Amino acid sequence: MVTVFGLGFVGLTTALGFAEMGHTVYGVEADSHRLSTIASGKLPFLEPGLDKALLRHLGHNFKPVGDPEAAVDDSEIIYYCVGTPYGDKGEANLEYLFAAIEQTIRLFRDDKFRVLVVKSTIPPSTTRRKIIPFVEGKGFHAGRTIGVANNPEFLREGHCWDDFINADRVVLGVDDPKSEERLKALYKNVKCPVFCVSTTTGEFVKYLSNTLLATLVSYSNEMSVIADKAGDIDVGKSFRILHSDRRWNSCDMTSYVYPGCGYGGYCLPKDTKALYAFAKSAGFEAGILGKVIETNDCMPGIIADKIDRAAGYDKGKVIGVLGLSFKPNSDDVRDSVSAKIIALLNQKGYCNIIAYDPVANDEFARRYDKIPLLYRHSCHELLAEADILVILTAWDEFRGLKELTDKPIVDCRYML
Ligand SMILES: NC(=O)c1ccc[n+]([C@@H]2O[C@H](COP(=O)([O-])OP(=O)(O)OC[C@H]3O[C@@H](n4cnc5c(N)ncnc54)[C@H](O)[C@@H]3O)[C@@H](O)[C@H]2O)c1
Structure with a gap:
C-alpha cells in the first residue's frame, strides 16, 4: 500500500506506475480541479500512454483522493511528488514538501513504521540536514520509528509513462536498512539496475x-x-x-x-x-x-x-x-x-x-x-x-x- 502526494507529471506517473507493478496506490492531490479531472478518468496534461494507464487502474488499484487521512493510515510507504519551485534567490523552495510531510505526520494514529520517500527534486543534504531533524523534532527517530528516503525521478515530459515503466535506472537514497528493504521490495520486479546509495548521493545524482x-x-x-x-x-x-x-x-x-x-x-x-x-x-x-x-x-x-x-x-x-x-x-x-x-x-x-x-x-x-x-x-x-x-x-x-x-x-x- 503506497500513498503518493501530488499528482502532477511525476506524481501521477509514479502512482500509476506502482499500480501497474501490482501495488495498491492512493494518490493525494491538493488542487481540487486537477483531482476531479483525474477522478473522472482524464489527464490534466498531455502525456502519451498515461491516459490508458489511468483508465486501467482508476477505481481498481489506484484511488485519487483529496483527504489523505485513510490513505496515510493504510500506507507503509508515502511518496512526495510535490513541486519544488524557485525560491527568492534561485534556491529550491521546499515549502510544499514540508507542508505535505507535516500534514502526513499529523495523521499518524499508530506506531507502524512508515517510510517517507521524497521523489521531488531536492538539493544535496536536504534529507540529512532538514527533513530528518524536522521529523525528529516531531518525536520520531529516523531509521527506528520512521524511515526517511529519496527516490529521484529522471522521466522526461512527453515520455513520462515509458520512462517510468522502462526506466534505465532506479536510484534509492536510503540511510537505514529497514527503509532500504522496503523500497527494494517495492521495486523488486523492475528489470533495470537499482542503485542503493546514501540519501545525499540520491539527491546529488538528480x-x-x-x-x-x-x-x-x-x-x-x-x-x-x-x-x-x-x-x-x-x-x-x-x-x-x-x-x-x-x-x-x-x-x-x-x-x-x-x-x-x-x-x-x-x-x-x-x-x-x-x-x-x-x-x-x-x-x-x-x-x-x-x-x-x-x-x-x-x-x-x-x-x-x-x-x-x-x-x-x-x-x-x-x-x-x-x-x-x-x-x-x-x-x-x-x-x-x-x-x-x-x-x-x-x-x-x-x-x-x-x-x-x-x-x-x-x-x-x-x-x-x-x-x-x-x-x-x-x-x-x-x-x-x-x-x-x-x-x-x-x-x-x-x-x-x-x-x-x-x-x-x-x-x-x-x-x-
Ligand atoms: N516534470 C518533470 O519532468 C520532472 C522530472 C523529474 C523530477 N521532477 C521533480 O518532481 C517534482 C514534481 O514535479 P511535477 O512536474 O510533477 O510538478 P507539478 O507541479 O506538475 O505537480 C505537483 C503537484 O503537487 C500538488 N501538491 C502540492 N502540495 C500538495 C499537498 N500537500 N498534497 C497534495 N498535493 C499537493 C500540486 O497541486 C501539483 O498538482 C518537482 O520537484 C520536480 O522538480 C519533475
Missing part, C-alpha cells in the same frame, strides 16, 4: 543529470551565437555533422547538443539555479554553472534581437510565432522561452504578434494572461496573416514550412 543537460544546451547555444557572429555558417548542419561522430553512436543525448532558444520547462532552469545557489550557500562559486545560467538567461534577448533584425526593425509587421510549449510533444508552458521572447518583442514595440501551438494555446493563454497575444488555431491561419514567421518550438508539424510559404522565416530551432 542534479548531476539535469545540470549536465543544461550545460550541453548552453554550450550549444553559445556556439550558435559565435557562428552567427562569423556569418555564413549553416548552424543546424554543423551540429548534425558533430552528431555523426561515432563516439555519440546515435545516442539520444544529441538532442541536448543542439542550439535553440535556451532551455525552459519546469526542471532544467530551476534545478540548475538551485544547485548553483546551494554551492554558493556552501561558500563555493560554481563558475561553470554560473556561466551556463548566464548564457541561458541571455538567449531570449539574443533571439528577440534576431527577430527584430529579420523584421527590418519595422514594428508594424505582424510576427507569427510558431510554438509556445517549452518543447515539442508537450503542452507544458512552465518557464517557456516563447513567453520571454514574446514579452521582449512587445517591449521592443511589436504589438501585432499572433501565435499557434498544436496543443498549448489554451495553457499558454491561462498562464501568461498578461502577455498581449492573439491565438490562431492552425498553421495555415497563421501563415496567411503573418508578415514574418518565427519557429520557437521544434514541433514536427513545422518541418515542411518552407514548402508552404515564401514569407521570411526565423528558424530559431535550426530544424528546416
Whole structure:
C-alpha cells in the first residue's frame, strides 16, 4: 500500500506506475480541479500512454483522493511528488514538501513504521540536514520509528509513462536498512539496475543529470551565437555533422547538443539555479554553472534581437510565432522561452504578434494572461496573416514550412 502526494507529471506517473507493478496506490492531490479531472478518468496534461494507464487502474488499484487521512493510515510507504519551485534567490523552495510531510505526520494514529520517500527534486543534504531533524523534532527517530528516503525521478515530459515503466535506472537514497528493504521490495520486479546509495548521493545524482543537460544546451547555444557572429555558417548542419561522430553512436543525448532558444520547462532552469545557489550557500562559486545560467538567461534577448533584425526593425509587421510549449510533444508552458521572447518583442514595440501551438494555446493563454497575444488555431491561419514567421518550438508539424510559404522565416530551432 503506497500513498503518493501530488499528482502532477511525476506524481501521477509514479502512482500509476506502482499500480501497474501490482501495488495498491492512493494518490493525494491538493488542487481540487486537477483531482476531479483525474477522478473522472482524464489527464490534466498531455502525456502519451498515461491516459490508458489511468483508465486501467482508476477505481481498481489506484484511488485519487483529496483527504489523505485513510490513505496515510493504510500506507507503509508515502511518496512526495510535490513541486519544488524557485525560491527568492534561485534556491529550491521546499515549502510544499514540508507542508505535505507535516500534514502526513499529523495523521499518524499508530506506531507502524512508515517510510517517507521524497521523489521531488531536492538539493544535496536536504534529507540529512532538514527533513530528518524536522521529523525528529516531531518525536520520531529516523531509521527506528520512521524511515526517511529519496527516490529521484529522471522521466522526461512527453515520455513520462515509458520512462517510468522502462526506466534505465532506479536510484534509492536510503540511510537505514529497514527503509532500504522496503523500497527494494517495492521495486523488486523492475528489470533495470537499482542503485542503493546514501540519501545525499540520491539527491546529488538528480542534479548531476539535469545540470549536465543544461550545460550541453548552453554550450550549444553559445556556439550558435559565435557562428552567427562569423556569418555564413549553416548552424543546424554543423551540429548534425558533430552528431555523426561515432563516439555519440546515435545516442539520444544529441538532442541536448543542439542550439535553440535556451532551455525552459519546469526542471532544467530551476534545478540548475538551485544547485548553483546551494554551492554558493556552501561558500563555493560554481563558475561553470554560473556561466551556463548566464548564457541561458541571455538567449531570449539574443533571439528577440534576431527577430527584430529579420523584421527590418519595422514594428508594424505582424510576427507569427510558431510554438509556445517549452518543447515539442508537450503542452507544458512552465518557464517557456516563447513567453520571454514574446514579452521582449512587445517591449521592443511589436504589438501585432499572433501565435499557434498544436496543443498549448489554451495553457499558454491561462498562464501568461498578461502577455498581449492573439491565438490562431492552425498553421495555415497563421501563415496567411503573418508578415514574418518565427519557429520557437521544434514541433514536427513545422518541418515542411518552407514548402508552404515564401514569407521570411526565423528558424530559431535550426530544424528546416
Ligand atoms: N516534470 C518533470 O519532468 C520532472 C522530472 C523529474 C523530477 N521532477 C521533480 O518532481 C517534482 C514534481 O514535479 P511535477 O512536474 O510533477 O510538478 P507539478 O507541479 O506538475 O505537480 C505537483 C503537484 O503537487 C500538488 N501538491 C502540492 N502540495 C500538495 C499537498 N500537500 N498534497 C497534495 N498535493 C499537493 C500540486 O497541486 C501539483 O498538482 C518537482 O520537484 C520536480 O522538480 C519533475
